[in-house]
Amino acid sequence: MLTLRRGEQLRARLNAACRRYLSVKAEPKAVVVADAEYTAEPEYPIIRDLSYKSRKQHTASEWHEQIRQLPTVEEKMIKVNMPRYYGYKVVDLNDTKVPYNALPLTQHYTRTVLEELPTHQDKPDGTKDSLEATLQMARADIIEALEYAHDVYKHQLSLLETPPDAVTREQQLTQIIVELVNRSALQVLSADYAHLNEVEIDYNPRHEAFWVVGGVDPPKNVVKSKEGRKWQKEDAHDSVDRPVQYTGEPYLALRHRHQLPTWKSPEESENLTLAQQLPRFKLDARSLGYSVKYQHAVNVPGYWPSANAPNFGMLSFQSRAHLQLRPTACGERDNVEALHALAIQSSYAWLLAQANYHGFNTFNELTYPLNTQTVITNGREWSFYEYQLNTLLINGQHVDTNARVNFCRGTAPQPLYAEISSEGKCVDFNDNTLRQLLELYIRAPSIQRTADELLPYVGGATLRRAADYENVEQREFLERTFKHLASKRPRHLELPEIYMWEKLYKIDNKTRPMEARRRYFERDINPWRRTLDQHDKEYVSKAERPGGRKNREGRYKKTYYP
Amino acid sequence: MQSITRLLSTCTLTLQPHHRGALSVLQQLRTKTKVVEKPKPGAGQQFRRTVHFPNEYTVAPLKITHLAGRDPVSGRMVAKGIGGGIKQQYRWIKWVRDGPSEGAPQEEIVVELLNDGCRTAKVALVAVGDELKYILATENMREGDILKTSRVIPRIPVRPNDGDAYPLGALPVGTRIHCLEKNPGQPCHLIHAAGTFGTILRKFDDKVVVQLPSKREFAFDRTCMATVGRLSNVEHNKEHVGSAQRMRELGNRPRSGLWKRKEGKHGRKIRRLPPMTTIAPPPLPKEQEIKLTLNL
């Protein structure tokens, strides 16, 4: 298969060269007429490196270009999934587990520079008086909300015979607190800050993102296989790409129609030395405790692509309940780092998913930065982060050559209050924490871009989403396929597997020569090469068949895979 | 080499004679035919499904297990041609319509008429006091109807409505009835299938003669309870199954192919109906039998 394709490529290239040569030969007169086409210096076409490695890179970049050319967001997503019927083998990052020492991996996988901000102890000098006034107003509201949440939740728990475990308890209580605090903040601030009237609130939205990271050491079997071939021996230890899928469910997420202002200029963001100083986690992510699984690439910022949804994230509230499950041996420092890692992962993933709805993805670079703000909280401890997404290119050689980096800045967790006393009163309320929280709300999304600037890789004014197609069948197909991929429904066929007895009696020792050879390893089929469109097409019954009952062409429904 | 092994084997065998005995016993057991007793079909036991009845009466739909024609005790095939079909839920009918034995009859209200997949007639959900129960629905029963139940036998027969339950002695001659108690107090009720009914023909002594759907006449005790009216889903016997697949959905497997129309073996024999029979009192409980063992 591979050799065949390769042969076709070579033949095509040969043909192209011949044609070029012939055309030059055939039109000597034209050359005479168009004198201006001549230049003093001869301009030769680029000489392509025909080594195996560069050819591979070339086909990859061609594929990336094909993705870029596709008109709609849904089609781009399907196109990314086309090569794999069973989905990619992805590193499973999620918001329910951060293993020990996850920060270097997170920084490598998201190409993020982390700036730790000191926690404010006193009132900063530059704050406006108006903010102080609203702060005082919000203070009473939020204290009341906190006391109310604690009291009601405690009262509800008294009804249960067996209370839920500590993690669930924290999640439930924090969900109540976050919703109440958010409600109070919006009520207090929306009078003065008009942008808060236009935010869309997502409750426990589904945040998912898929990207590909380069610069990871190859696994042992790859090294062994390459070392076994003479012509690949030198490249045996070249780094490989790893697909990554983040899955998260924040308590709350706020979205707006406009973008948040950036806080790093383009010059600051483009810094190769800074990029090369970033930690590089070359080992397999499984060595830390992350798991891998097969799944399709899914990019979801909490909602499906729609005509005029508020497309830019403003603020998200993440859970830290899983910290309770970490062993105490991890230590204080690593717990803070775990929070940083979670903030970076969740912010990056949410922004990547948003960028995906604007036509960018892990293979097609952003043309403008995206910003978001993230809060990680358990009701009492709050940590605040800001994130600026400048680049998405981390795959392949970009991990070494890409000069752009992403930025995250944030604080260590700080308490909003010391405790809730036994009478249900809030003790030692921390104004600074509240001030920081309100500042996140106050920061107005101000950046507006024209549609062309916003969606450079998307079809145009009339064709942005699958729903814009004129062909009804195509619209339905794309919508269904897109949702099917995103639903994580198991594939119709099971994952291919060689059973142990087969390995013993069929592969290592050929003890069953009389048996029919039906399994893929006996028929030289690589099931992992199966592409997304290699499935039985949907049958159209004779009664509904276009072109009459006897029409053989219309027997199966058309597919519109990009 | 072989001779040595043979020699050794005989040695061991002679040394341990009781082992050999145990071995031979095992071998015998292996080839011995196990005698399995299984019931005969057609004796009132059904081999289509078992219903998992709870301890207390409930109107909640009950779970069933398909038997596919097998005897649930031995697991052996008894009835052919049963198997598969759509899993239905069973509604537990309260067969005994218990009413006051003196005074005004008890009144009940029909709440809802339901289709039950496990039987052909419709089922009515009936409420009385704080109790809900299912009974079989009659042809003319409607939601909101008031049903009467009584065990009183007045001197003049009552004028009953559809769905009312009275003793046979209280009903006028010519009444159509169903859910007829075989003997007073015996948990056996006749006439259940969709659209069927029995007719009260005459009365003598303390017996009442009823013609059953089979057209045979039986004399029942006058205190046997019966429900008035013809059972619902009258068109059931006119309905066509429609297709082989529908037959499978109903839980029936393909026919055996042994039925021969023209060979006379299965021919129709028209005979006169037997004369009126008096219903025998309920059989006495079977005596406990001892199973003696004989080890031959």
Add this chain to the structure above:
Amino acid sequence: MRLTNKLCAQHIGWHFKKHWQVQGRRVPRETGAAAELLKMGIRVKTPDELLNKKQEFHPVDIVGIAPKAIAEDQTHPNWHKIACHLFRDNNVLVGGLPQAQVLTNTIEINTFPQQIEDAVSNSQYSKAVDRNVQNAIFSSHLLDAQQVKLPKVKLIERPAFNLPRLYGISHERRNRLVINKLLLEIEKLAGRSVTARRKLMDNVTFQTSVSKDNDLVAITLSGDKLISSSRALDPVKGKFNGELPDLYPMKCVVSMKKQHIYTENNFYPIRSEINCSHPHTIVSFFDKTIVGNIHGSDVTKTQLYGRTLLKAFVAAAARAKQINGVTSCTDLQKPIVVQCVQTDGREFHFGVFQLNTLNLNSSNTTKNYWFHRDSIELFNDCSYKCGRPHLDGYNAEPFRILNAFYHSS
């Protein structure tokens, strides 16, 4: 085969076995020997008593992975001699609204209280609000990205079909989102002066037990959203008269499960010492895969209405008992008013309940009031049609009523 001795030979052992299969089962006849022996003072023993002695096993107390289930019999700590009728979230009253009325001693008034009616009819919204509400419907019914396995779909006319399982937004989440988004829109309109006096809480439980004409009824119901206010709702002005419906021959506790194991708790989710503890509005969701008749039928409209009434009643009663003491079952000094909304995301049923008395006996002349209108639909259909989101038959009335409910004080 030739007719020889070999052919005619019979296996005597086989014949014995066959014979024994029949003759091996015996019913011992009563000969009177046992009685004779007993007369002589000799005890008769069965062979089993001597040969197969019954071994008594003492169960070993094993510490398992889960705490052992308590036996549900008279040894249970919550066992009571008098059985109680239990009503929980997944049940409905088979008699529908009339049964709920009799049970709660309530008369039905087919309008809302005057001030709410006025507020509904006087409300005027800009186009932007309408658009926001429609966007809220879209984002909760269609555009939310949750994809979970939905309940099985069966075609009634084709029960043998196994349809492909659908993935999508779960019913519970859809309802939660639509209510949250509508309330957010209402709070934006209301401004801080009103919203500061309300608090929202998700997934609360109400529990109360009442006695009705010698029957004990324990009700445990959940409110999927509770709006509490800092001031109690004012009683509805005016006097209302009406007759309770007649359920004969049913009793009002029919279709409630009767049990001996129960607790006579009274539970109101917010302690009375808290500032914002008065019940204002209860929003409850209706999911037909969870809520159903005890006999497995679909829930009818009147049963749905009855459920709304019971939800409102249990909240009001739990609150009244929290204030006046658990044992109180008399007329209330100050009536408690609770508004209730029940929705399946599309259809909304609104009602206002006024608890005048906790004495539910039919002899009591004071009745509770239930103001409601028939349920209305927020829209006809909201789905992807031909690959495009599609909203059909949007109706602003539910939003207006919900807004009026939120504002009423």
